[in-house]
């Protein structure tokens with residue numbers, strides 16, 4: 001069975017059917033970047049509880065379906081524009097950046113490329129250096145080329161090693177510069193758009209597999225939580241070498257986010273068996289009368 005990592009997916013928005021489909025398709029590990037929720041938050045406590053969910057309940061929920069869950073911590077660029085709130089979020093971040101399973105500071109960067117976004121992006125680059133974590137950059141959907149270049153300029157200005165920085169949501173216009181400058185180039189596969197699996201295959205054909213990463217960025221919008229395995233299947237069909245498929249849909253994400261010291265292949269290769277009788281804080285994923293899935297001996301030692 002092939003193994004895949006989806007290094008950008010917002011699982012709090014997804015269903016248990018998605019988790020089951022992802023595991024069945026070979027996804028063994030996921031990274032959930034801290035992002036906005038569609039509805040703008042008005043209180044710092046909402047951020048605190050969201051960050052706690054990423055390292056707590058969602059991590060547990062994923063484990064119940066045989067998927068190892070990691071996350072990134074950060075203040076997203078959209079909400080950086082609420083300056084008084086953003087300042088309070090910055091005070092929370094160092095605490096959460098040090099939690100188990102946090103593999104980067106992100107997703108941070110620019111949305112509308114405002115002054116406030118620039119300020120909090122720079123502060124979070126400094127935080128990443130302080131806590132020795134890689135950075136995940138969200139590039140803007142409007143004015144993408146300029147925003148991508150600026151994101152890298154500023155990262156360099158702050159002394160970030162490009163080998164520790166993943167620039168996300170690339171396209172054909174941005175990929176060359178990102179790779180030439182030594183950054184990692186991630187691509188989000190959006191269903192029913194031009195940046196679909198077909199275009200991804202062409203990019204890997206043209207640029208090879210080095211420092212290229214495929215993700216779904218699936219969230220509460222129209223998106224596909226199994227975009228990574230689907231793209232891998234298309235790559236194979238189109239004659240991309242197996243090693244290139246492995247690098248772009250598995251190994252590259254592990255290599256760069258593994259720099260955190262928080263993500264190891266053994267986390268899934270030696271994962272404890274699924275046990276849906278488990279609870280977290282008294283809460284279970286099971287609803288009245290459902291039969292829990294339990295792999296292996298039920299009486300094994302808990303750790």
Ligand SMILES: [Zn+2]
Nearest residue numbers: 033035107217
């Ligand atoms: Zn995202």
